[in-house]
Amino acid sequence: MKAIIQVLNRRRSITPLVTFRITYGLLLFFSSIRFWYQGWIDALFIDPTFHFKYYGFHWVKMCPDYFITPLFFTMILAALCVALGFFYRYALSVFLVLFTYFELVDATNYLNHHYLVILFGLLLLFAPAHRYFSLDVRRGSVLSTAQIPRFYILAIILQIAIVYTYAGIAKLNSDWLFEAMPLRIWILEYQHIPVVGGLLRYTTTAFIFSWFAAFYDCTIIYFLLFSKTRKWAYFTVILFHFLTALFFNIGIFPWLMILSNLIFLSDSFHNRLYRLKKNIASTPNSLPGIRSTTVIIICIFFIIQLLVPLRHLAYSGNTMVTELGYRFGWRVMLLEKAGIATFTLKDEGTKRSMEIANREYLTDFQEKQMAIQPDFMLQFAAHIAEKNSHIVKSPSVYVTSFIALNGRVSQPFIQADIDLLQLDDDWSDKPWITCRSIP
Amino acid sequence: MKQHFSRHIQNTKGVLFIASFLCLFSASCTDETSSSPSCLNEYDLSPLLANYADQVIAPRYADFEKEFSQLYTGGSVFLTSPSIENLQSLRSSFISSYQSWQYVAPFDFGPAEKHFLLSTFNNFPLNEGKAYADAIEKNLNFSSPDDYNKGLPLLDYFLYGIGSTDQAIIDSFTTNPLLAEYTQAVLDDMKDKLTIVLDEWGEYRNTFIANTGTQDGESLSLLINAFNKDYEFIKRNKVGVSSGVLSLGFTNPKEIEAFHSELSTLLIKEAIQSSRYLFKGNTTNADNGEGIEEVLRTLNAKKNGINLADVILEQYLKIEDHLERVNGPLSLAVDDDKEDIIDLYNSMSEQVIYIKSDLPSVLCVPITYVDNPSDSD
Numbered sequence: 001m002k003a004i005i006q007v008l009n010r011r012r013s014i015t016p017l018v019t020f021r022i023t024y025g026l027l028l029f030f031s032s033i034r035f036w037y038q039g040w041i042d043a044l045f046i047d048p049t050f051h052f053k054y055y056g057f058h059w060v061k062m063c064p065d066y067f068i069t070p071l072f073f074t075m076i077l078a079a080l081c082v083a084l085g086f087f088y089r090y091a092l093s094v095f096l097v098l099f100t101y102f103e104l105v106d107a108t109n110y111l112n113h114h115y116l117v118i119l120f121g122l123l124l125l126f127a128p129a130h131r132y133f134s135l136d137v138r139r140g141s142v143l144s145t146a147q148i149p150r151f152y153i154l155a156i157i158l159q160i161a162i163v164y165t166y167a168g169i170a171k172l173n174s175d176w177l178f179e180a181m182p183l184r185i186w187i188l189e190y191q192h193i194p195v196v197g198g199l200l201r202y203t204t205t206a207f208i209f210s211w212f213a214a215f216y217d218c219t220i221i222y223f224l225l226f227s228k229t230r231k232w233a234y235f236t237v238i239l240f241h242f243l244t245a246l247f248f249n250i251g252i253f254p255w256l257m258i259l260s261n262l263i264f265l266s267d268s269f270h271n272r273l274y275r276l277k278k279n280i281a282s283t284p285n286s287l288p289g290i291r292s293t294t295v296i297i298i299c300i301f302f303i304i305q306l307l308v309p310l311r312h313l314a315y316s317g318n319t320m321v322t323e324l325g326y327r328f329g330w331r332v333m334l335l336e337k338a339g340i341a342t343f344t345l346k347d348e349g350t351k352r353s354m355e356i357a358n359r360e361y362l363t364d365f366q367e368k369q370m371a372i373q374p375d376f377m378l379q380f381a382a383h384i385a386e387k388n389s390h391i392v393k394s395p396s397v398y399v400t401s402f403i404a405l406n407g408r409v410s411q412p413f414i415q416a417d418i419d420l421l422q423l424d425d426d427w428s429d430k431p432w433i434t435c436r437s438i439p
Numbered sequence: 440m441k442q443h444f445s446r447h448i449q450n451t452k453g454v455l456f457i458a459s460f461l462c463l464f465s466a467s468c469t470d471e472t473s474s475s476p477s478c479l480n481e482y483d484l485s486p487l488l489a490n491y492a493d494q495v496i497a498p499r500y501a502d503f504e505k506e507f508s509q510l511y512t513g514g515s516v517f518l519t520s521p522s523i524e525n526l527q528s529l530r531s532s533f534i535s536s537y538q539s540w541q542y543v544a545p546f547d548f549g550p551a552e553k554h555f556l557l558s559t560f561n562n563f564p565l566n567e568g569k570a571y572a573d574a575i576e577k578n579l580n581f582s583s584p585d586d587y588n589k590g591l592p593l594l595d596y597f598l599y600g601i602g603s604t605d606q607a608i609i610d611s612f613t614t615n616p617l618l619a620e621y622t623q624a625v626l627d628d629m630k631d632k633l634t635i636v637l638d639e640w641g642e643y644r645n646t647f648i649a650n651t652g653t654q655d656g657e658s659l660s661l662l663i664n665a666f667n668k669d670y671e672f673i674k675r676n677k678v679g680v681s682s683g684v685l686s687l688g689f690t691n692p693k694e695i696e697a698f699h700s701e702l703s704t705l706l707i708k709e710a711i712q713s714s715r716y717l718f719k720g721n722t723t724n725a726d727n728g729e730g731i732e733e734v735l736r737t738l739n740a741k742k743n744g745i746n747l748a749d750v751i752l753e754q755y756l757k758i759e760d761h762l763e764r765v766n767g768p769l770s771l772a773v774d775d776d777k778e779d780i781i782d783l784y785n786s787m788s789e790q791v792i793y794i795k796s797d798l799p800s801v802l803c804v805p806i807t808y809v810d811n812p813s814d815s816d
Contacts, residue, residue: 112816185803189654251814352687404800407476409742
């Protein structure tokens with residue numbers, strides 16, 4: 001243990017970490033402003049009258065409408081303070097709490113890269129990223145430090161490695177590799193782009209993209225780690241993520257990866273950014289080494305992260321179909337999936353029943369997400385029963401549902417003759433999901 | 440389990456059939472299986488779009504324009520000199536116009552969507568109280584798509600429902616000139632919107648044919664989305680609401696299309712036929728053009744071993760069979776003929792799976808009226 005800590009304590013320049021802090025803060029500052037500007041606060045938080053929840057987080061309630069904007073504004077300011085290194089740990093804590101809150105209030109809006117933002121934030125919370133080139137140093141609340149234990153940088157690198165590796169493994173499925181699905185569908189949208197646009201209608205193009213993306217995700221981390229290939233690897237990072245930004249509606253994800261991957265570049269590269277002289281960089285610093293408790297906490301953090309994406313193995317069937325263990329697993333851009341779910345509310349007393357118009361309860365976006373996610377269907381069934389409790393005294397709810405994925409005809413999804421109100425959403429398998437594999 | 444097994448057998452048969460078919464008629468028979476996704480990657484959509492623009496949409500609009508101009512003229516004649524004869528003549532062109540409308544209702548994209556043609560012509564059920572009050576108060580503003588005080592439903596009410604006998608209806612118009620004024624304004628509103636839409640279609644046609652992509656906002660996607668929206672409108676608004684399936688079995692006999700003229704059942708039949716012809720790419724009964732049906736056949740998309748195009752056409756036939764069993768106007772049938780109406784509705788629901796889920800999926804056309812307000816990943 002001691003030896004390990006000694007290795008992890010070996011000093012590096014603080015500058016890669018500083019770059020990470022600044023780019024993280026700025027990116028979230030701008031992307032939160034964009035989120036607001038796009039009207040998504042209204043569309044995703046205020047317009048819906050009902051919010052889907054994550055398992056175990058049903059207690060996170062949407063705050064009253066008039067709180068939302070001030071909270072969001074605080075979050076944007078906090079992101080800026082993180083970038084500036086101004087009351088760094090407080091700002092980062094405030095940012096993380098608010099960002100996580102806005103994620104938890106409605107599971108409809110789950111995005112892998114928002115989850116990654118939270119994980120990066122948690123790692124930054126431990127790291128002394130404000131010890132250089134920050135307002136905290138300038139105002140004298142902390143001493144400037146040129147060197148830090150390399151542990152902090154390694155932790156971020158490991159986080160990135162987990163993302164890429166699991167994203168890569170997820171792509172090693174027959175639809176991605178042998179059908180070029182769903183890229184075949186998605187690239188069709190960009191046929192009018194000059195020069196390359198004309199090539200996009202060919203299935204071969206989709207195959208090249210699919211294989212390149214799978215290869216990239218599985219291997220890029222090693223090319224970035226190996227100093228001889230690093231420069232070219234980073235160039236590929238820029239190219240790859242720039243292309244995905246061009247082709248897909250994936251928000252900040254490409255920029256998050258391009259910027260966070262800067263952490264692989266050498267100390268001297270980052271030092272140059274801040275005109276940090278080599279002799280200063282090598283002076284002894286005031287920062288104590290990391291403690292074994294920190295290492296243990298971070299280790300547990302990573303062990304959990306290594307296991308969470310694998311939990312789908314505990315369930316029968318294909319997670320791409322059942323969505324059991326799908327979230328938090330770095331399964332990105334894997335599916336073109338659409339469903340139809342028609343709910344019937346029955347009164348067991350009067351034996352009367354009615355078909356539910358989903359749109360009277362959900363936004364279009366929520367309906368679309370609900371129709372492909374079984375846990376949402378249970379939540380929705382309970383919501384329907386509650387909303388109609390004045391006319392239906394002893395309710396039961398049934399759903400007729402179909403899902404179509406990756407360019408195929410649809411399949412029946414959920415057992416149609418089972419009362420959804422009798423089912424619990426927990427971690428056990430959901431045998432009432434009848435469609436288990438890609439047909 | 441048994442169902443699974445038999446489907447498996449069907450699938451295998453299907454695969455063998457397609458495989459041998461392909462080996463006979465085409466060079467490649469390597470990786471074709473029934474579960475492989477199809478998509479329109481290398482498919483030329485220009486002939487299809489040209490057919491829809493020139494052989495389906497244009498002639499249907501032309502027909503409707505002809506019917507409507509008779510309705511418009513007949514309206515003016517009746518309103519200036521209300522008589523039994525003029526009323527009967529007006530009613531007959533009202534019926535033909537309402538039937539003809541069913542064939543243009545699905546084109547709710549481009550100019551028609553922009554100018555709210557759908558709500559101008561057929562917002563039902565009419566808010567009778569509001570319509571009457573608007574007539575009396577000379578409130579002649581029809582610009583809101585959310586108002587239910589205009590269009591063909593207004594004529595349905597004024598020409599059939601404003602008095603208990605034909606003479607009483609004529610008397611209403613003669614004693615109250617405000618009704619005539621309002622009716623004329625409603626006719627003018629429809630005429631104006633239709634004229635603008637037809638005008639703009641002249642230019643829009645070229646845009647429509649040139650947008651050969653399959654994605655959001657491009658012509659095929661617009662067409663398939665409009666086709667689906669129209670179908671769901673028929674299912675929900677023309678049948679569902681009145682049938683009681685959405686309201687614990689309590690029927691709503693007044694909440695139907697053409698309540699007073701008792702054309703509801705006829706209009707549903709026309710609307711379903713319109714939908715079927717649209718799927719086939721037909722102008723009239725003659726199967727003359729390349730439609731979505733042909734695309735499905737070319738892609739060889741299968742549902743449980745049967746060609747998806749056949750599944751959809753078969754379902755239309757089932758729906759039409761159920762419709763044949765509905766006697767008289769829907770307002771009575773929803774209570775007198777409950778079972779048949781529920782069967783009809785269920786049969787229509789089944790079709791939604793084929794045309795809203797299966798069809799866009801195999802064509803790789805996104806159903807975009809479910810819009811994504813966020814990023815994805």
